[in-house]
Amino acid sequence: MPDASAQALAATYRQRWAVETMAVAPHDRLLEIGCGRGVAVSLVASRLVTGRIVAIDRAATMTRLATERNASHIRSGTAEIRLAEFESADLPTRYFTKIFAVNVNLFWLGAATRQIHRMRNLLAPGGRLYVFGERPTSAHPVANVTSTERLLRAQGFSTTRSMEVRGQGRVLTCITATPTS
Template identity: 45%
Template sequence: MPAAATPDRLVRAVEMMGLGPADRVLEIGCGRGAAVALVCERLAGGTITAIDRSHTATAAAKERNTAAVAAGTAVLHTTALEDAAFEDGAFDQVFAVNVNLFWVRSPARELRLISRWLAPGGRLHLFWQAPGEAKAAEIAVKVPPAVTAEGFHVETVTASPLVHVQARRS
């Protein structure tokens, strides 16, 4: 069965992260694995670990990325972010696309986990394809203070065409 077309928001998000070939990457909320495939195309020696709370989603992601999983380049887990267990400093980059918990409520607990999992100097990328300019502006205003409050240094905030908050672990 052919893979579904890759949404443009995922293509743009992966391009904006500036991945290095040896990066160790964590995707939060991987869905059916389209971004996993895009990240794997950019890795040579690096890895992507992807999590989603849906077993159906991770099963589809594993099917879509069979070769990368077999090669050990991609590792997928069915787990909620707050239940995940990774070693401190395990990732160079962490990203999430359209994961609303980072702006609809306080993400303090999740950001503390991410901060532990990021290597020193590691980067966090939070992306949303907001339905309209007003919602994009709202997200772009709400997220940076929450990220800063948990010890991250916000480096960039863009609101169009894709909301992107990039922060570095302090």
């Protein structure tokens, strides 16, 4: 089993960018929706002291891989990986200081109104939602970001966006959303 630093080195650029962008603090309580293999979970958990990350994914293969990757963080109580669909997962309301998703299509496929309403209820006062994406060209990100921002604003969030162009024209995007009241 590779140690934590070897796992961190193997993390993909977009997940490192996501974790840097969120400026994870030692006391944060985070929810990751669609954690995949749990690379971001490892990066986040390494920064936590009193905080905690709950990561969910609806694919059993992904939660198994994420659980294996994060065994030490799970043992210490810093990370929890759950096989669950966001829409029906049993999660505490007004608890999470940061909720995030990296490359999860629920934000740009159809109307995620119900899901975004739920995210708002799960955020602690002062909490923020981060929607990250990576696309192969600059054409799609702008359309995706614009439609996701529209959706978030309609659900009572104010939003800011940031983008970074990687090699070969790949684009990383982040929408940071804060409840307006």
